[in-house]
Amino acid sequence: MRYMSTRGTAPQLGFRDVLLTGLARDGGLYVPVEWPSFSAEDIRAMRGLSYPELAVRLLTPFVAGEIEETVFASIVRDAYATFRHDAVCPIVQTGPNEYVLELFHGPTLAFKDVAMQLLARLMDHVLAERDERATIVGATSGDTGGAAIDAFAGRDRTDIFILFPHGKVSPVQQRQMTTSTASNVHAIALEGNFDDCQDLVKSMFNNHGFRDSTHLSGVNSINWARIMAQIVYYFSSALSLGAPDRPISFTVPTGNFGDVFAGYAAKRMGLPIERLVVATNDNDILARTLATGTYQTRGVVETTSPSMDIQVSSNFERLLFEASGRDAETVTRYMQSLKQSGSFTIEADALAAIRAEFDAGRSDMDETAKTIRAVLSQSNYLLDPHTAIAVKVAREQSASTTPMVVLSTAHPAKFPAAVEAASGVTPALPAWLGDLMERKENYTVLPSDTKMVEDHISRLSRAARNH
Ligand SMILES: Cc1ncc(COP(=O)(O)O)c(C=O)c1O
Numbered sequence: 001m002r003y004m005s006t007r008g009t010a011p012q013l014g015f016r017d018v019l020l021t022g023l024a025r026d027g028g029l030y031v032p033v034e035w036p037s038f039s040a041e042d043i044r045a046m047r048g049l050s051y052p053e054l055a056v057r058l059l060t061p062f063v064a065g066e067i068e069e070t071v072f073a074s075i076v077r078d079a080y081a082t083f084r085h086d087a088v089c090p091i092v093q094t095g096p097n098e099y100v101l102e103l104f105h106g107p108t109l110a111f112k113d114v115a116m117q118l119l120a121r122l123m124d125h126v127l128a129e130r131d132e133r134a135t136i137v138g139a140t141s142g143d144t145g146g147a148a149i150d151a152f153a154g155r156d157r158t159d160i161f162i163l164f165p166h167g168k169v170s171p172v173q174q175r176q177m178t179t180s181t182a183s184n185v186h187a188i189a190l191e192g193n194f195d196d197c198q199d200l201v202k203s204m205f206n207n208h209g210f211r212d213s214t215h216l217s218g219v220n221s222i223n224w225a226r227i228m229a230q231i232v233y234y235f236s237s238a239l240s241l242g243a244p245d246r247p248i249s250f251t252v253p254t255g256n257f258g259d260v261f262a263g264y265a266a267k268r269m270g271l272p273i274e275r276l277v278v279a280t281n282d283n284d285i286l287a288r289t290l291a292t293g294t295y296q297t298r299g300v301v302e303t304t305s306p307s308m309d310i311q312v313s314s315n316f317e318r319l320l321f322e323a324s325g326r327d328a329e330t331v332t333r334y335m336q337s338l339k340q341s342g343s344f345t346i347e348a349d350a351l352a353a354i355r356a357e358f359d360a361g362r363s364d365m366d367e368t369a370k371t372i373r374a375v376l377s378q379s380n381y382l383l384d385p386h387t388a389i390a391v392k393v394a395r396e397q398s399a400s401t402t403p404m405v406v407l408s409t410a411h412p413a414k415f416p417a418a419v420e421a422a423s424g425v426t427p428a429l430p431a432w433l434g435d436l437m438e439r440k441e442n443y444t445v446l447p448s449d450t451k452m453v454e455d456h457i458s459r460l461s462r463a464a465r466n467h
């Protein structure tokens with residue numbers, strides 16, 4: 001499998017290079033040159049596979065020829081052995097025709113673990129094979145950072161630098177990033193919001209001198225391998241509800257558009273998905289874009305679902321590429337307009353193609369709290385605020401006999417204050433994180449200044465020192 005950039009001028013790469021490259025050198029995002037395709041019969045034959053077996057079956061076409069099959073299978077098994085539920089990503093029924101897909105049974109209680117545990121092991125394998133070292137940078141609104149730090153801590157071939165918005169993540173999220181004792185982990189509290197963190201990470205990738213001297217690599221969902229790994233749970237949940245002989249819909253709490261884009265990829269690979277519903281909080285740029293056709297940034301509002309406090313939604317670029325018939329010039333024009341004026345308008349055909357697959361809705365903070373209370377009293381099930389947004393939006397969709405799967409992207413214990421304010425219940429952290437709030441923190445506060453962040457990283461990165 002080869003991969004191409006959404007901006008069309010970076011070289012096509014194989015899987016191992018895409019994995020280590022992160023952002024394409026032309027500023028675009030990598031997508032597979034063609035989508036692997038599974039027939040209904042192929043999908044039926046996946047029934048009964050364990051989660052790791054299913055992952056190997058679905059993901060092999062993406063890595064074929066680059067990672068030997070038995071090695072890949074062993075890496076996948078190892079990654080999902082870190083999950084504390086036998087099913088890895090189980091589903092729970094919360095209403096007539098409504099199911100919650102629990103993606104939070106990994107080490108840091110967020111859906112990011114599903115991809116990150118695999119990504120770290122794959123990167124380690126490729127770096128060892130090449131006898132190389134990498135400097136990983138990541139931007140987080142709270143969950144990617146903790147998951148990446150857990151997955152990469154103590155790995156000898158990587159140093160990891162995570163930028164989080166100072167004072168804008170939950171206390172549990174912050175401590176998951178700042179209490180690691182591993183010497184290759186560096187948490188940076190940036191004076192800004194998540195969009196500033198993400199912008200800075202992209203600037204570092206676009207500074208080719210810095211990028212090459214530090215052997216920069218990325219673990220945000222700009223990295224194709226993140227999206228790839230997230231495809232699997234769309235299949236696992238749909239299979240357990242009767243796919244491919246029954247279509248399924250999904251509602252996804254959305255910020256950077258990575259998770260829901262993985263659902264789109266699953267559909268392109270043959271999974272019969274009826275609707276993909278994008279659920280946003282007050283930072284509703286995606287819901288507004290689907291309604292109006294214009295992607296228009298506004299200031300970020302702080303909410304009780306901080307991981308979704310995002311305006312510039314990276315992976316929407318991948319969808320624009322697909323919806324415009326893989327027209328890299330059009331995508332580049334949209335992205336230039338976004339940089340210059342903070343907005344762009346999607347051409348009619350592409351907008352129609354997007355609306356044919358996606359619906360969208362939003363939930364404000366009061367509605368989210370109301371949903372947490374309602375689901376607790378109806379189903380005795382405690383939602384985290386991000387998942388509650390998706391349940392609220394899912395319940396507004398027109399009545400259908402198609403099962404609706406709501407992606408539960410975080411455990412409620414990551415956001416105890418918001419959950420307690422909404423429901424009166426304080427969710428406890430699991431035993432293995434019981435002393436998290438007492439552990440010693442270690443992080444550096446930096447201004448939102450590319451040069452200062454680059455200098456900090458160059459000083460501490462072993463890859464930069466060896467250069
Ligand atoms: C708990 C939670 N829910 C939802 C999202 C949004 O996911 P995505 O950025 O893939 O759209 C995030 C962050 O990415 C998150 O951490």
Ligand SMILES: N[C@@H](CCOP(=O)(O)O)C(=O)O
Pocket residue numbers: 139140141142143144145219220221222255256258307308314
């Ligand atoms: N919500 C995310 C933001 C970064 O998203 P990513 O999927 O691109 O890594 C977070 O929690 O950090």
